[in-house]
Amino acid sequence: MSIVDERSAPADQPEEPTNRPDATHRLREWLARPYVRPILTMFVVFCLLVIPIGWLVVFFMNMSGAPASDVMSEIEKTILVFTIVSAPLMAITLTIIVYSLVGWGRVTGDEPPMQESPAIRSNATGTYLWIGATSLLAAFLVIWGLLALANITASSYGSIPSNQQPNAAKAIDINVTGQQWVWTFEYPDQGKISSDVLVVPIDTPIYFNVTSVDVIHSFWVVELGVKIDANPGAITNTGVTPNKLGTFNIRCAELCGMHHAYMETQIQVVTQDQFDSWVREMGGKRTV
Numbered sequence: 001m002s003i004v005d006e007r008s009a010p011a012d013q014p015e016e017p018t019n020r021p022d023a024t025h026r027l028r029e030w031l032a033r034p035y036v037r038p039i040l041t042m043f044v045v046f047c048l049l050v051i052p053i054g055w056l057v058v059f060f061m062n063m064s065g066a067p068a069s070d071v072m073s074e075i076e077k078t079i080l081v082f083t084i085v086s087a088p089l090m091a092i093t094l095t096i097i098v099y100s101l102v103g104w105g106r107v108t109g110d111e112p113p114m115q116e117s118p119a120i121r122s123n124a125t126g127t128y129l130w131i132g133a134t135s136l137l138a139a140f141l142v143i144w145g146l147l148a149l150a151n152i153t154a155s156s157y158g159s160i161p162s163n164q165q166p167n168a169a170k171a172i173d174i175n176v177t178g179q180q181w182v183w184t185f186e187y188p189d190q191g192k193i194s195s196d197v198l199v200v201p202i203d204t205p206i207y208f209n210v211t212s213v214d215v216i217h218s219f220w221v222v223e224l225g226v227k228i229d230a231n232p233g234a235i236t237n238t239g240v241t242p243n244k245l246g247t248f249n250i251r252c253a254e255l256c257g258m259h260h261a262y263m264e265t266q267i268q269v270v271t272q273d274q275f276d277s278w279v280r281e282m283g284g285k286r287t288v
C-alpha cells in the first residue's frame with residue numbers, strides 16, 4: 001500500500017459525518033498522516049534540548065566567577081531568554097532538515113519514492129503561521145532587549161560621568177590605556193597612581209575613560225559584562241558597579257597584533273578598607 005492511499009482514506013472513523021468534516025476531524029486526519037507524528041516529536045525534542053544547552057552556556061560563563069555585577073546578571077538572563085525564545089525556530093528548521101534527509105527521501109525494498117511530499121511553500125496556513133509566529137517572537141525579543149538595556153543603564157551609576165552623579169553614588173574615575181600588548185590603569189583622583197592590575201572597591205560605581213596609544217584594542221572586563229573599544233586619539237567611556245569580591249579577568253577583545261591573545265590582566269574587587277590600604281601602598285591619596 002502506498003502512503004498516498006493512506007492519507008486519502010480516513011477509514012477508522014466511521015461515525016464521523018463525511019459531508020461536514022469539522023476541525024477535530026481534520027486535525028485527527030492530519031495527525032494520522034505518516035510523517036506528522038515523527039515531525040512533531042522531533043520538534044518537541046529539539047525545543048526541549050535548548051534548555052540544557054542554554055543552561056550549560058551560562059554554567060561555563062559562571063565557572064570563572066560571573067556574574068560579578070548587575071550588568072552581567074542582566075546579560076546572562078538575556079542570553080537565556082533569547083536562547084529559549086528562538087528555540088522553536090531552530091527546532092522547526094532542524095526538524096525539516098533532518099526529516100528531509102532521512103524521512104521523505106527514504107526508500108525501502110521495491111517501494112517507489114514518495115510522490116507527494118507536503119507542499120510547504122504553497123501552504124497558506126503554514127505561511128501565515130510562520131510569518132505570525134516569527135514576528136511575535138522577534139517583537140518580544142526587541143522589547144526584552146530594550147528593557148534589558150534600560151536596566152543595565154539604570155543599574156550602574158558607573159555609566160554616568162562622575163561630575164553628573166549624585167554624591168551618594170560618587171564614582172571612581174579610572175583611566176584605562178591599551179597598548180600592544182598591555183593594559184595600564186591610572187587613578188586620577190587617588191594621586192595619579194598607576195597599576196597594571198585593576199583594583200576596585202566593591203559596590204562602588206567605577207567610571208572608565210578608555211583610550212589606546214597605538215592600534216584599536218577593546219577593553220573587556222569579562223565577568224562584569226563590560227566591553228568597550230580603546231581607540232587611539234579618542235576617549236571612550238563606560239562604567240560598572242562590581243558587586244562580588246574576587247579576582248576576575250580583563251582581556252583585549254579586538255585583534256590587535258601578534259600577542260593579542262596574551263593581552264590580559266586581572267581585576268581585583270576588594271573591600272573599601274582593602275582598597276584604601278592598596279592606594280596608600282601605591283603612594284596615592286586615600287579615596288573619598
Ligand SMILES: [Cu+2]
Nearest residue numbers: 252254256260
Ligand atoms: Cu588585542
